[in-house]
Amino acid sequence: MPAADVAATPDAALVTPPGMLRQTFPAMGTAVSVLVPAEHGDDVASVEALFASWEATLTRFDPASELSRLNAAAGRPMAVSPFLFEVLAIARRAAEATDGLFDPTLLGPLEAIGYDRDFADLAAGAAPTPPDHGWPASGGWRSMRLDRDGRSVTLPAGSGLDLGGLAKGMAVDAALGLLSGRKIRSAAVDAGGDLGVVGRPLGAEAWQIAVEAPDGERVVSLTSGALATSSVWRRHWRQAGVTRHHLIDPRTGLPAEGPVRSVSVAAPTCAQAEVAAKAAFLLGPDAGSRFLGQRALPGLFLLSDGSEYRAGPWTA
Amino acid sequence: MVGFGAFFGLATVNVVGVTARTGTTDGSARPAAASPAPTLATGDFFGQPGAAITTGGTSGQVAPVNVVPPLSGGSGGAMLSSGGS
Numbered sequence: 545m546p547a548a549d550v551a552a553t554p555d556a557a558l559v560t561p562p563g564m565l566r567q568t569f570p571a572m573g574t575a576v577s578v579l580v581p582a583e584h585g586d587d588v589a590s591v592e593a594l595f596a597s598w599e600a601t602l603t604r605f606d607p608a609s610e611l612s613r614l615n616a617a618a619g620r621p622m623a624v625s626p627f628l629f630e631v632l633a634i635a636r637r638a639a640e641a642t643d644g645l646f647d648p649t650l651l652g653p654l655e656a657i658g659y660d661r662d663f664a665d666l667a668a669g670a671a672p673t674p675p676d677h678g679w680p681a682s683g684g685w686r687s688m689r690l691d692r693d694g695r696s697v698t699l700p701a702g703s704g705l706d707l708g709g710l711a712k713g714m715a716v717d718a719a720l721g722l723l724s725g726r727k728i729r730s731a732a733v734d735a736g737g738d739l740g741v742v743g744r745p746l747g748a749e750a751w752q753i754a755v756e757a758p759d760g761e762r763v764v765s766l767t768s769g770a771l772a773t774s775s776v777w778r779r780h781w782r783q784a785g786v787t788r789h790h791l792i793d794p795r796t797g798l799p800a801e802g803p804v805r806s807v808s809v810a811a812p813t814c815a816q817a818e819v820a821a822k823a824a825f826l827l828g829p830d831a832g833s834r835f836l837g838q839r840a841l842p843g844l845f846l847l848s849d850g851s852e853y854r855a856g857p858w859t860a
Numbered sequence: 861m862v863g864f865g866a867f868f869g870l871a872t873v874n875v876v877g878v879t880a881r882t883g884t885t886d887g888s889a890r891p892a893a894a895s896p897a898p899t900l901a902t903g904d905f906f907g908q909p910g911a912a913i914t915t916g917g918t919s920g921q922v923a924p925v926n927v928v929p930p931l932s933g934g935s936g937g938a939m940l941s942s943g944g945s
Contacts, residue, residue: 764932
C-alpha cells in the first residue's frame with residue numbers, strides 16, 4: 545500500500561508551556577526543537593553545536609565525514625575516533641539485541657532503492673533506477689570487526705554503514721545529558737519525532753505529544769525518558785513506478801511490507817526507543833507487541849486499515 | 861567545536877577529555893560540554909542482561925517489574941510531535 549503523506553507538525557501548532565521557550569534549528573536532515581525554561585535559552589546554542597558535531601561525524605551524505613571515510617575503507621581496518629568507535633559499539637549491541645532487525649549496515653540497500661542523497665533532494669527529484677542485478681546484502685554488522693585495543697573498525701568488503709535514526713536518537717540523549725549536566729530540570733529535545741525529556745514541563749504533569757497520522761494525530765502523555773516513532777508517513781518516494789520508503793527490512797533488503805504504518809515506543813533513552821520502534825515495526829503487530837511487552841516498553845501501533853492498539857505497559 | 865554528551869539511563873559516562881565552548885547572548889564563553897563518548901549500561905541494548913529475541917519474537921526474558929510506565933493517553937494541546945523521520 546502506498547504511504548500517505550503526513551507533514552511534520554509545525555511549531556506554531558504546538559503548545560509551549562508557560563515559562564518555557566522553544567528554539568528550532570536544522571540538523572541531521574530534520575528540524576530539531578528544544579524546549580527549556582526561558583532563563584536557560586542560552587543553553588540551546590550548545591545543543592545546536594552538539595548536533596552539528598554529531599552530524600559532521602556521522603552523516604553518510606558528506607564524503608568527508610568520518611563515517612563516509614570508514615565506508616570507503618570497507619574491507620580493511622581503519623583507525624577511528626573514540627567517539628565513532630563507541631557509537632559503532634552501541635550500534636552493534638542494538639543489532640545484537642534485535643537479532644539484526646536493527647541493522648546499521650544497510651547503506652547498500654538504501655542506495656539501491658534510491659536513497660543515496662539527502663531526503664530533501666530525493667523528494668524533489670526522481671530516484672535513480674534500481675540495480676538490475678546483485679541486490680546489496682544486509683547483515684554486514686555480523687562481520688564488522690571492532691578492535692578496541694587498536695580502536696580500529698573493519699567493515700566487511702561491500703558493506704556500508706547508515707546509522708540513520710539511531711544517530712539522531714543518540715544525539716537526543718546526548719543533548720539531554722548536556723542540559724541535565726547544567727542542572728536544567730525541565731527540558732525536551734525533539735529531533736524530527738525522536739524525542740526525549742528531562743523532568744516534567746513547567747506547570748504540567750506530563751509532556752503531551754502528538755503522534756502523527758493521516759487521519760488525525762493521537763496525543764500521548766510522556767512523564768520521563770524518550771519516545772520515538774518509526775513510520776512511513778513522511779519519508780517515501782517513487783522509484784521506477786514503485787513507492788519506496790526508508791524502513792528497510794534486513795531480512796529482504798527491501799522496504800518493509802505489512803499492515804503497520806507507524807509504531808511509537810517509549811523507553812528510558814531515545815536510542816532505545818528508536819531501535820525498539822524499528823524492531824516492532826518490522827516484526828508486525830503480534831510479534832512486535834510481544835517484543836515490546838517482554839522489555840516493558842509501551843508502544844502504539846497504527847495500522848494501514850486505520851486501526852490502532854497499544855502494546856506493553858501503559859499507565860491507565 | 862565538538863561537544864559530545866551521553867545520556868543512557870543507567871549508563872556510566874566515559875569522558876575522553878575534549879571541552880567545547882559556545883557563545884552566549886552576552887558575548888561570554890561558557891563550557892559547552894565535556895566530550896564523553898557514549899556508553900551503555902550493562903546488559904543488552906535495552907538494559908536487560910541476557911535478553912534476546914529471535915526474529916519470530918517469541919523468545920526473551922520477562923521484563924523487569926516495578927517500573928512505572930512513562931506513557932499514557934494524552935489530552936489537550938500537544939507540546940511535541942512524533943511522526944517518524
